[in-house]
Amino acid sequence: MKLDYIDLYLVHWPVSVNANGVDTAISYLETWKGMEEAVKLGLAKSIGVSNFNEKQIQEVHNKAVIKPVVNQFEINPTLTQHQLVNLCKQLSVLPVAYTPLGLISEARPEFAGIDVIKTDPKLGGIATKYxxxxxxxxLRYLIQRGIPVIPKSFTKSRIEENLNVFDFHLTDEEIDIVDNYNLNHRCVPGKGFEKYEYYPY
Ligand SMILES: NC(=O)c1ccc[n+]([C@@H]2O[C@H](COP(=O)([O-])OP(=O)(O)OC[C@H]3O[C@@H](n4cnc5c(N)ncnc54)[C@H](OP(=O)(O)O)[C@@H]3O)[C@@H](O)[C@H]2O)c1
Known part of the structure; x- marks a missing residue:
C-alpha cells in the first residue's frame, strides 16, 4: 500500500483459508494476536473485525489485550441485527453496516419477490414526506440507531445522495416502520465459506 501505517485494520472473516481454498482452521484468537502485533509495531492505529457473530466477538473481546474497536457486518432494514448490534455496543465495539441498502438496491435481482421494500407505499410515504x-x-434509519454506514456507488449522483442524509430526522414511529421490514435475510451470506470451521452464520 506504500503507507507507513493504516488507521483501521480489520479481520475480514473469522474463517481461515489458504491460497488453495483449504481450511487451515487457524483460530481467530490466534489471528487476533497478530493484529495486536500490528498495533505494537505501529502498522495500524486501530484494529477490528468483520463478520464476527455474537460468540466470536465476545470471545475476542474477552481474550484481547488490545480490544477490537469495530465489527463490520451486514445491517439494513431487512436484516436489522438488533441482538448483535446491542452486544457490540455493550462491549464498546462500534457496529458498522455493510450492504446498508440491502434489498432496496438493484444490486440484488436474485432476491426478487422478497424485495417488497422497493415498492411498499409506507416507505414511499416516509421518503416523500422528507x-x-x-x-x-x-441510511438515515441506521445512522439514528448509532450505526455508521458504508454504502457503495459508482454513480456520482448516488454518491451525493448517500451523503445527503444529515438534514432530516425520522420520528420514533418512522424508525419502527423501517425496522418492521426485517426478514432476517442476508444479502451476503458468504455461502462459499459455509464449509469452513469458523464460518459465523
Ligand atoms: N466486510 C465484508 O465482508 C463486506 C461484505 C460486503 C460489502 N462490504 C462493503 O460494504 C460496502 C457496501 O456494500 P454493498 O456494495 O454490498 O452494498 P450497498 O452499498 O448497500 O449497495 C450497493 C449497490 O447499491 C446501488 N446504490 C448505491 N447507492 C444507491 C442509492 N442511493 N440508490 C439506489 N441504489 C444505490 C449501487 O449501484 P451503483 O454503483 O450503480 O450506483 C450498488 O449496486 C462496500 O464498500 C463493500 O466493500 C463489506
Whole structure:
C-alpha cells in the first residue's frame, strides 16, 4: 500500500483459508494476536473485525489485550441485527453496516419477490414526506440507531445522495416502520465459506 501505517485494520472473516481454498482452521484468537502485533509495531492505529457473530466477538473481546474497536457486518432494514448490534455496543465495539441498502438496491435481482421494500407505499410515504429516496431513508434509519454506514456507488449522483442524509430526522414511529421490514435475510451470506470451521452464520 506504500503507507507507513493504516488507521483501521480489520479481520475480514473469522474463517481461515489458504491460497488453495483449504481450511487451515487457524483460530481467530490466534489471528487476533497478530493484529495486536500490528498495533505494537505501529502498522495500524486501530484494529477490528468483520463478520464476527455474537460468540466470536465476545470471545475476542474477552481474550484481547488490545480490544477490537469495530465489527463490520451486514445491517439494513431487512436484516436489522438488533441482538448483535446491542452486544457490540455493550462491549464498546462500534457496529458498522455493510450492504446498508440491502434489498432496496438493484444490486440484488436474485432476491426478487422478497424485495417488497422497493415498492411498499409506507416507505414511499416516509421518503416523500422528507423529499428523500428510499435509499436515504434506509441510511438515515441506521445512522439514528448509532450505526455508521458504508454504502457503495459508482454513480456520482448516488454518491451525493448517500451523503445527503444529515438534514432530516425520522420520528420514533418512522424508525419502527423501517425496522418492521426485517426478514432476517442476508444479502451476503458468504455461502462459499459455509464449509469452513469458523464460518459465523
Ligand atoms: N466486510 C465484508 O465482508 C463486506 C461484505 C460486503 C460489502 N462490504 C462493503 O460494504 C460496502 C457496501 O456494500 P454493498 O456494495 O454490498 O452494498 P450497498 O452499498 O448497500 O449497495 C450497493 C449497490 O447499491 C446501488 N446504490 C448505491 N447507492 C444507491 C442509492 N442511493 N440508490 C439506489 N441504489 C444505490 C449501487 O449501484 P451503483 O454503483 O450503480 O450506483 C450498488 O449496486 C462496500 O464498500 C463493500 O466493500 C463489506
Amino acid at each position: 423529499g428523500k429516496t428510499r435509499a436515504q431513508i434506509a
